[in-house]
Amino acid sequence: GQQLNQSPQSxxxxxxxxxxxxxxxxxxxxxxxxxxxxxxxxxxxxxxLYKAGELxxxxxxxAQFGITRKDSFLNIxxxxxxxxxxxxxxxxxPGNQFYFGTGTSLTVIP
Amino acid sequence: DGGITQSPKYxxxxxxxxxxxxxxxxxxxxxxxxxxxxxxQGLRLIYxxxxxxxxxxxxxxxxxxxxxEKKESFPLTVTSAQKNPTAxxxxxxxxxxxxxxxxxxxxxxxRLLVL
Numbered sequence: 022g023q024q025l026n027q028s029p030q031s032x033x034x035x036x037x038x039x040x041x042x043x044x045x046x047x048x049x050x051x052x053x054x055x056x057x058x059x060x061x062x063x064x065x066x067x068x069x070l071y072k073a074g075e076l077x078x079x080x081x082x083x084a085q086f087g088i089t090r091k092d093s094f095l096n097i098x099x100x101x102x103x104x105x106x107x108x109x110x111x112x113x114x115p116g117n118q119f120y121f122g123t124g125t126s127l128t129v130i131p
Numbered sequence: 132d133g134g135i136t137q138s139p140k141y142x143x144x145x146x147x148x149x150x151x152x153x154x155x156x157x158x159x160x161x162x163x164x165x166x167x168x169x170x171x172q173g174l175r176l177i178y179x180x181x182x183x184x185x186x187x188x189x190x191x192x193x194x195x196x197x198x199x200e201k202k203e204s205f206p207l208t209v210t211s212a213q214k215n216p217t218a219x220x221x222x223x224x225x226x227x228x229x230x231x232x233x234x235x236x237x238x239x240x241x242r243l244l245v246l
Binding site: 025027052054056063064065066069071109111118119120121122124 | 171172227
């Protein structure tokens with residue numbers, strides 16, 4: 022099955038710094054979703070994007086649906102220790118199957 | 132509270148044994164899914180169901196079986212034919228609208244370990 026290319030694989034940042042991560046694919050997606058997952062827990066939906074070019078915010082998080090519909094970006098501003106976790110993207114193809122990125126592990130150093 | 136529940140949180144399987152993982156949702160979602168998560172890999176789809184009494188194989192269905200007798204419930208059985216069942220299993224659900232499937236929500240997961 023198809024998986025999305027997500028980068029970076031891991032990040033170590035100082036508290037207060039901004040974070041950027043992205044997902045790319047060779048396929049065109051109808052929907053992009055961004056999740057955060059803590060160890061041993063289920064993923065929690067952060068942001069959903071439904072239209073090419075759409076820019077959506079959720080507090081300190083901002084995500085964009087790429088114009089080509091083949092990529093998406095997630096930015097976290099002014100990181101705090103509780104931002105620690107694994108972030109991953111999901112794309113919905115026509116035909117209604119989701120594909121997932123391999124995740125970005127974020128560590129925030131106080 | 133509305134949401135997706137999975138039980139148990141931890142499950143141990145002996146060699147040759149079938150085990151069933153429970154997934155229940157009270158979100159009135161039409162579609163339900165089972166994914167497997169292994170370290171360093173993205174989620175992989177095992178089975179999905181868009182309506183009651185109908186389900187489709189995903190990318191890694193071998194060694195697994197499901198049923199969808201009720202809209203709220205989508206149990207997953209890990210059979211003895213699944214030779215490497217140790218993983219974190221996630222159930223998810225989505226609402227289906229006229230334009231297709233919208234946002235997908237996940238349960239808390241079940242970790243399966245083989246003794």
